[in-house]
Amino acid sequence: MMTLDKFEEASEAVIKVTNRTKLVYSDYFSDITGGKVYLKPENMQFTGAYKVRGAYYKISTLSEEERGRGLITASAGNHAQGVAYAAKIYGAKAVIVMPTTTPLIKVNRTKSYGAEVVLFGNVYDEACAHALKLAQENGYTFIHPFDDETVATGQGSIAMEIFKELPTVDIILAPVGGGGLLAGISTLAKLLNPKIRVIGVEPAGANCMQESLKVGHVVTLPGVDTIADGTAVKTPGEHIFPYIQKNVDEIITVEDQELIVSFLDMVENHKMVVENSGLLSVAALKHIDCQGKKIVSILSGGNMDVITMSSIVQHGLIARGRIFTVSVLLPDKPGELANVSTLIAKEQGNIIKLEHNQFVSINRNTAVELVITMEAFGHEHKERIVKALEKKGYKPKLAAPKNTHL
Numbered sequence: 001m002m003t004l005d006k007f008e009e010a011s012e013a014v015i016k017v018t019n020r021t022k023l024v025y026s027d028y029f030s031d032i033t034g035g036k037v038y039l040k041p042e043n044m045q046f047t048g049a050y051k052v053r054g055a056y057y058k059i060s061t062l063s064e065e066e067r068g069r070g071l072i073t074a075s076a077g078n079h080a081q082g083v084a085y086a087a088k089i090y091g092a093k094a095v096i097v098m099p100t101t102t103p104l105i106k107v108n109r110t111k112s113y114g115a116e117v118v119l120f121g122n123v124y125d126e127a128c129a130h131a132l133k134l135a136q137e138n139g140y141t142f143i144h145p146f147d148d149e150t151v152a153t154g155q156g157s158i159a160m161e162i163f164k165e166l167p168t169v170d171i172i173l174a175p176v177g178g179g180g181l182l183a184g185i186s187t188l189a190k191l192l193n194p195k196i197r198v199i200g201v202e203p204a205g206a207n208c209m210q211e212s213l214k215v216g217h218v219v220t221l222p223g224v225d226t227i228a229d230g231t232a233v234k235t236p237g238e239h240i241f242p243y244i245q246k247n248v249d250e251i252i253t254v255e256d257q258e259l260i261v262s263f264l265d266m267v268e269n270h271k272m273v274v275e276n277s278g279l280l281s282v283a284a285l286k287h288i289d290c291q292g293k294k295i296v297s298i299l300s301g302g303n304m305d306v307i308t309m310s311s312i313v314q315h316g317l318i319a320r321g322r323i324f325t326v327s328v329l330l331p332d333k334p335g336e337l338a339n340v341s342t343l344i345a346k347e348q349g350n351i352i353k354l355e356h357n358q359f360v361s362i363n364r365n366t367a368v369e370l371v372i373t374m375e376a377f378g379h380e381h382k383e384r385i386v387k388a389l390e391k392k393g394y395k396p397k398l399a400a401p402k403n404t405h406l
Contacts, residue, residue, distance in 0.1 A: 002153050002187045002243060010057045011157040017056045017086065018157075019045055023165050023296065028269040029282070035290030038169075039282075040162060043274050043302025047081040048109070049230075050158060050300050051145070054180060055082030057154030058143055059090060067092040072140035074098070074128035076177075076229050077106025078301045079145035084115035095140060097131040099123055101229065105305040123224055124177075125234045146180030147237025156184030162296050163192050170293040173281035175300045176200040176209045176251065177231035183240035185298070186247035197249045199288065201280040203228040204253040209236045209244065213251060217241075227256045227312075230277030230301060257319060258283040264316040266299075275304040276312075321379035323352070326386060328394035329367040340370060343392060347385045350375040371399065 021041045029037035042050035059067065070093035073083045080096040087094035094115040098107060101122055111117050120130040124145075135142040144151060158181075162169060172189055174182050179200075186198040202210055203226035212218045220235040236244075262279040266272050274282070281297035288295075304312075317323040330336045337356070344351060355371040376382040389396040 002149055002156065002184065004188075004191050006153050007156050007160060007184075007188045007191070010053070010154045011160045013057050013060050014053045014154060014157050017046070017052055017089070021045065021161070023162070024270065026270065028265065029285055029297075033285050033290035033295075035293045035295050037285060037290065038166060038294070038296045039270070040158060040296055040298045041272065042158065043272060043278055043299045045301075047078070047085050048301055048303040049078035049081065049275075049278075050155060050181065050298070051075075051078040051082035052085055053082070053157050054145075054148075054151035054154035054184070055079060055143060056086040056089070057157075058148060058150045059083070059086045059092070061150055062141060066141045070095065070138070070140045071143055072097070072131050072135045072138075073143040073145060074124060074131035075145050076124050076127075076232065077102050077110070077303055078230055080106065080110040080115070080117075081113065081303070083143050084110050084113035087115065088113050095131075095134065095138075097127045097134065099127045099229075103229065103303065103305040103308060106303050109303070123232055123234060125220075144237075146178030146183075146233075147239050148180070149239060152180045152184035152187075152240050152243070154184070155181045156188040158298060159185045159188040159192070163189075166294060166296065168294060169193075169196065169296050171197045171199060171288070171290075171295040173199050173201055173284050173288075173295065173297045175228075175231055175277050175280040175298065176202045176236075177206075177233045177277065179209055179236045179240050179244055181298075181300065182209070182248060183237070183243040187243050190247045198247060199284065200244070200248055200251045201284040202251060202253050203231055203259070203277075203280065204255050206232045206234070207251070207253050208233055210251040210253060212236050212241065213245065213248075216245075226276075228259060228276040228280060230275060231280065252284055252287050254280060254283040254287065258286075260312055260316045261319055263312045264320070267313075272299070273302050273304060273309065274299045275301045277301060321382040322376055323373065324376060324382050325371060325373045325399045326389065326396045327369055327371045327399050328389055328396050330370055330394060332368040337370065339392075340372070340389075340394065343388055344372070344374060344385060347388050348377075348381070349385045 205226035206224035
């Protein structure tokens with residue numbers, strides 16, 4: 001059972017393997033929401049995520065015989081690193097089954113702790129089934145990433161730290177995948193203050209917990225589709241589900257596009273890299289009433305590879321109107337390209353890329369196509385540039401920007 005005594009024990013245990021992730025007050029999010037918003041930066045943990053808490057606490061409670069058989073788990077990456085790191089501390093063998101879609105940074109870091117990595121399946125659920133099979137065949141001790149009361153108790157140590165720093169917190173926002181983090185945090189939070197609101201946040205394309213709560217029992221989604229790979233879970237945990245039913249006030253979902261914009265918010269305003277799953281609790285701020293309340297958003301992890309990061313930044317800039325592409329038709333004669341460039345420069349647009357297509361029309365003297373990708377200050381500035389082109393008779397058409405190699 002997840003009791004106050006167990007939470008206190010777990011909180012003492014994880015001190016050995018965790019960094020002090022003190023709350024960060026966000027002027028930016030506080031201003032736009034009307035509340036007092038604090039960030040719990042678990043992305044700053046040594047392993048890059050909160051998962052080391054539950055993994056280490058669970059492994060610390062095992063017998064020598066259980067650790068001696070070797071440990072195995074399935075994970076999209078963060079729990080994998082937590083188990084691998086804890087296993088290394090105890091000198092135990094660790095086998096980690098990860099989906100084939102796991103970002104390379106998570107695979108390599110897991111290996112760096114001495115774990116054996118097996119890539120299997122496209123989503124966590126398929127990897128987990130394979131890990132359970134290997135555990136049975138080889139006698140390994142299975143460490144579940146979320147459906148385990150001891151693991152969830154270790155994750156709940158986050159709530160203990162939040163209350164020590166901010167006893168009057170009104171709302172805690174936590175990402176949800178399988179539910180271990182949310183179960184631990186909500187249970188301890190309600191033990192310490194029954195009036196607090198605990199809200200779980202899922203990606204809209206992987207809302208297994210929300211659907212389960214609607215019908216009152218655990219359900220399996222037919223599939224998941226989200227950029228938040230750490231929370232791409234089809235089936236939530238059976239054992240921790242009752243705790244969530246009892247202690248969680250609400251589950252909300254956010255779209256992937258919101259995570260993209262939130263990534264830019266975090267980088268520009270807090271100089272922090274937070275992975276997509278960890279951004280769920282940030283994107284959720286716009287979906288709840290924050291006015292006059294003290295809110296803590298848990299940033300669950302920051303393990304993102306640079307290729308994904310580059311793509312997210314580019315898509316975020318496009319979403320904010322800070323990069324856009326427009327095509328114009330102009331006569332194929334000397335000076336026309338310079339005229340367009342001068343017009344854009346006068347409007348303070350910054351050209352990134354030009355593509356000149358002379359074969360859009362049979363009559364080149366009538367029209368050639370110029371595709372321009374440029375930087376702007378935002379949507380209003382973008383519209384001003386487009387209107388300036390229209391005024392000169394270039395008939396601009398907005399297009400989807402191609403790779404700008406940011």
